[in-house]
Amino acid sequence: xxxxxxxxxYDVVVIGGGxxxxxxxxxxxxxxxxxxxxxxxxxxxxxxLQCIHLGFGIHYFKEDLTGPEFVYRFIDKLIGxxxxxxxxxYVNKALYxxxxxxxxxxxxxxxxxxxxxxxxxxxxxxRERTRYEIGITGPNPAGIMTAGEAQTLMDxxxxxxxxxxxxxxxxxxxxxxxxxxxxxxxxxVGVVEILPYPSGLxxxxxxxxxxxxxxxxxxxxxxxxxxxxxxxxxxxxxxxxENFKPKPGTEQEIECDTIVIATGLRPRTxxxxxxxxxxxPRTKGPVVNEYYETTVPxxxxxxxxxxxxxxxxxxxxxxxxxxxxxxxxxxxKGIKIKKPVQVELGRNMRLIVPQILTLTNDALFxxxxxKPEENVWLIFRELGIQIPQLKVLPSIMIRQKIRLDKxxxxxxxxxxxxxxxxx
Amino acid sequence: xxxxxKKIICIVCPRGCEITVEIEDGxxxxxxxxxxxxxxxxxxxxxxxxxRILMSVVKCINGDLPVVSVKTSKPIPLSMMKKASKALSxxxxxxxxxxxxxxxxxxxxxxxxxxxxxxxxxxxxxx
Numbered sequence: 001x002x003x004x005x006x007x008x009x010y011d012v013v014v015i016g017g018g019x020x021x022x023x024x025x026x027x028x029x030x031x032x033x034x035x036x037x038x039x040x041x042x043x044x045x046x047x048x049l050q051c052i053h054l055g056f057g058i059h060y061f062k063e064d065l066t067g068p069e070f071v072y073r074f075i076d077k078l079i080g081x082x083x084x085x086x087x088x089x090y091v092n093k094a095l096y097x098x099x100x101x102x103x104x105x106x107x108x109x110x111x112x113x114x115x116x117x118x119x120x121x122x123x124x125x126x127r128e129r130t131r132y133e134i135g136i137t138g139p140n141p142a143g144i145m146t147a148g149e150a151q152t153l154m155d156x157x158x159x160x161x162x163x164x165x166x167x168x169x170x171x172x173x174x175x176x177x178x179x180x181x182x183x184x185x186x187x188x189v190g191v192v193e194i195l196p197y198p199s200g201l202x203x204x205x206x207x208x209x210x211x212x213x214x215x216x217x218x219x220x221x222x223x224x225x226x227x228x229x230x231x232x233x234x235x236x237x238x239x240x241x242e243n244f245k246p247k248p249g250t251e252q253e254i255e256c257d258t259i260v261i262a263t264g265l266r267p268r269t270x271x272x273x274x275x276x277x278x279x280x281p282r283t284k285g286p287v288v289n290e291y292y293e294t295t296v297p298x299x300x301x302x303x304x305x306x307x308x309x310x311x312x313x314x315x316x317x318x319x320x321x322x323x324x325x326x327x328x329x330x331x332x333k334g335i336k337i338k339k340p341v342q343v344e345l346g347r348n349m350r351l352i353v354p355q356i357l358t359l360t361n362d363a364l365f366x367x368x369x370x371k372p373e374e375n376v377w378l379i380f381r382e383l384g385i386q387i388p389q390l391k392v393l394p395s396i397m398i399r400q401k402i403r404l405d406k407x408x409x410x411x412x413x414x415x416x417x418x419x420x421x422x423x
Numbered sequence: 424x425x426x427x428x429k430k431i432i433c434i435v436c437p438r439g440c441e442i443t444v445e446i447e448d449g450x451x452x453x454x455x456x457x458x459x460x461x462x463x464x465x466x467x468x469x470x471x472x473x474x475r476i477l478m479s480v481v482k483c484i485n486g487d488l489p490v491v492s493v494k495t496s497k498p499i500p501l502s503m504m505k506k507a508s509k510a511l512s513x514x515x516x517x518x519x520x521x522x523x524x525x526x527x528x529x530x531x532x533x534x535x536x537x538x539x540x541x542x543x544x545x546x547x548x549x550x
Contacts, residue, residue, distance in 0.1 A: 052478050052480065053478050054478065066492065066541075068542075069522055072522055072542065155480055157488065183479065183505060184508065184512075185508075185509065185512075201439055203432060205432065206439075310437070396437070
């Protein structure tokens with residue numbers, strides 16, 4: 001289908017045309033829903049378009065693909081359907097009228113459209129944490145940007161962001177960009193990480209830093225940025241103790257012309273909050289049930305807007321679950337609750353989705369532990385389920401499906417998920 | 424007797440196993456810490472001749488984006504990565520480009536192709 005909004009009313013509007021949104025739209029269309037995808041950028045695909053490295057699709061396609069190769073499998077499929085989509089378009093307002101009527105005001109390059117929809121799948125992804133959120137205040141010279149911005153510049157538009165680059169944060173995006181900078185001829189003077197261990201995957205530490213001899217400064221932070229003629233000229237870096245307090249006398253000035261902030265992502269939730277959805281202070285995304293339905297009936301979330309994921313494959317999986325749920329919502333006039341269950345965090349669990357259960361569907365849990373441990377049980381306490389885990393790490397998501405027939409055995413109105421040492 | 428212990432981090436999958444390889448007189452004596460056959464194979468290769476797939480961008484003329492993303496069809500020696508990347512900075516292609524299109528036949532005589540990983544459509548001109 002060519003681009004455009006062809007109707008005044010839809011069964012589902014997918015907000016965000018990245019991997020979660022594309023997968024959701026295709027699944028919704030397969031289930032017979034009238035579907036519209038709204039994307040703010042000038043093309044479908046989302047962030048994988050600029051992730052030119054491999055590592056996508058190992059779970060979903062059983063192939064190791066680059067970001068664009070992965071996401072174009074979905075785009076090509078979508079283009080062959082009657083799914084409506086509109087790019088360079090922005091949902092300016094969302095209004096909940098009733099369980100089966102939501103109104104959206106969409107600004108497109110052509111006009112402003114007001115449309116009705118029965119359900120919404122919110123897949124607007126995440127935003128990057130900024131310098132201010134990690135305490136780098138002060139002047140704002142040229143040369144300070146997030147890792148994603150640097151990636152857009154280089155790998156979408158072919159523009160080098162700098163020559164001598166300091167990276168703050170050792171998440172995967174930061175590590176991947178360190179290698180890109182070096183291969184494009186820049187010098188990466190270091191990767192500064194406040195934690196005593198890298199926050200990205202060890203394989204990225206190997207193939208992005210160790211391969212090129214890039215220094216990784218663990219238990220370090222940037223306290224100030226200096227400038228010359230309106231451009232970054234150096235950063236003040238200091239070692240920190242176990243309470244993240246600067247150690248006196250460890251200050252060093254590192255010369256650089258660019259500072260790249262790679263300190264993690266936060267789900268984008270503005271529109272969900274406007275609709276009245278409850279936000280989980282731990283995931284920073286919406287509170288959802290096992291359909292990934294938010295606390296607003298018929299409004300679903302998937303991908304990084306729901307929970308910050310390790311793999312794009314998970315975002316796709318969540319999009320498909322949300323789309324199946326939207327189809328059920330439309331055909332069965334809402335998601336029924338058999339028994340409301342609260343999911344609670346026990347020992348060494350930092351966050352989890354879903355946070356509530358209706359006990360009418362299988363539940364696919366995604367969570368993160370608070371601290372690294374070896375030889376543990378992952379326990380669903382009130383169900384008496386325990387699953388052995390060799391190693392748990394905050395940087396590696398726990399993904400565990402519990403089938404409905406198991407969940408139905410639940411007598412309590414809560415389910416505690418915890419990690420307990422074995423033996 | 425030249426005895427050497429090399430510690431490497433496996434990059435085959437996100438698990439990131441730490442593998443220890445014991446080498447004596449240039450021969451692998453033991454490999455420990457891998458958790459799958461691919462990891463063992465990776466470790467054997469990594470201690471002798473580490474190789475990586477190169478991913479980069481090349482200029483795209485008259486495209487709807489100024490660059491198109493590319494990768495080598497097979498891994499190349501790690502020691503050649505910077506040189507190969509530099510060679511790609513002189514390369515340009517003309518839009519349209521499709522995923523899988525061959526950009527270079529034989530990169531620096533390494534016996535690998537360079538293929539496009541992102542489409543680049545012809546720029547739409549303002550009417």
